[in-house]
Amino acid sequence: MAFNKNSNVFTFGFAVGLVVIVGAVLAFLSISLKPAQQENMRQEKMKFIMMSIRAMTEDDDMGNAPDLFDKYIIKRVILDSSGDVISEEEGKVDRLNEADAFNVDLQKQYKSLAKPIISKFKKDKSLLYENLREVDYEYPLYVAQIDGQQLFIVPMEGTGLWGPIWGYVSFREDMNTIYGATFAHEKETPGLGAEISTTNFQDQFVDKTIFKNEKFVSIDVMKGGGGQENPHGVDGITGGTITSFALRDMIYNTLKMYEPYFKKNTSEKS
Numbered sequence: 001m002a003f004n005k006n007s008n009v010f011t012f013g014f015a016v017g018l019v020v021i022v023g024a025v026l027a028f029l030s031i032s033l034k035p036a037q038q039e040n041m042r043q044e045k046m047k048f049i050m051m052s053i054r055a056m057t058e059d060d061d062m063g064n065a066p067d068l069f070d071k072y073i074i075k076r077v078i079l080d081s082s083g084d085v086i087s088e089e090e091g092k093v094d095r096l097n098e099a100d101a102f103n104v105d106l107q108k109q110y111k112s113l114a115k116p117i118i119s120k121f122k123k124d125k126s127l128l129y130e131n132l133r134e135v136d137y138e139y140p141l142y143v144a145q146i147d148g149q150q151l152f153i154v155p156m157e158g159t160g161l162w163g164p165i166w167g168y169v170s171f172r173e174d175m176n177t178i179y180g181a182t183f184a185h186e187k188e189t190p191g192l193g194a195e196i197s198t199t200n201f202q203d204q205f206v207d208k209t210i211f212k213n214e215k216f217v218s219i220d221v222m223k224g225g226g227g228q229e230n231p232h233g234v235d236g237i238t239g240g241t242i243t244s245f246a247l248r249d250m251i252y253n254t255l256k257m258y259e260p261y262f263k264k265n266t267s268e269k270s
């Protein structure tokens with residue numbers, strides 16, 4: 001039986017068949033590439049963590065990150081909002097282990113739990129942190145051993161001018177002095193807000209402190225805020241005021257939630 005290639009039935013059938021074939025090919029490619037995509041995301045995350053303790057730089061091969069991560073990270077901890085330890089893992093990361101801090105989807109948590117609260121109570125800090133402590137939020141913390149010293153690495157998520165911003169800040173054993181910091185963004189403006197991901201900007205955070213006379217003050221990001229004379233501030237980005245303020249808020253909001261853990265552990269050591 002011959003098909004009338006000029007008929008509507010043939011055209012419709014051909015279109016449906018083509019859609020099915022293309023859809024099947026795309027589904028196959030998506031499934032096939034998923035393991036590689038997951039591995040790239042894992043290595044990228046490990047590289048960011050290593051950059052925060054200055055064990056890697058932006059130019060280093062991401063493929064080296066897993067070995068360095070296993071070498072320097074001695075403990076992965078999940079905290080609750082009171083600063084108590086929920087879980088603690090050592091050794092290799094098991095991507096199926098939900099109790100492993102490495103597997104906490106911080107961006108998903110931030111979007112669904114923290115961001116709505118921050119938007120609602122951003123003008124009232126006391127209500128903001130009171131409400132943040134009431135949600136079922138998991139706070140990852142990484143403990144590293146490098147050059148004979150123990151470091152504590154805090155991951156953070158926030159919202160920049162045009163999209164998500166995130167980063168990792170490592171602290172010395174006093175849980176007050178910053179050892180290193182790395183920040184990244186999704187789509188901040190090149191040459192302006194995107195400067196938060198540059199080494200020159202991030203190096204300003206080294207040796208800054210987040211407590212003043214045992215009171216939490218965080219790190220301010222402002223014009224003229226850097227220099228040795230201000231142990232709690234860094235210079236903001238020229239022309240990137242909104243991103244600078246967003247980064248400042250991300251750091252403050254995140255570290256404020258880790259404050260109970262820092263204070264509990266420093267008091268135990270003293």
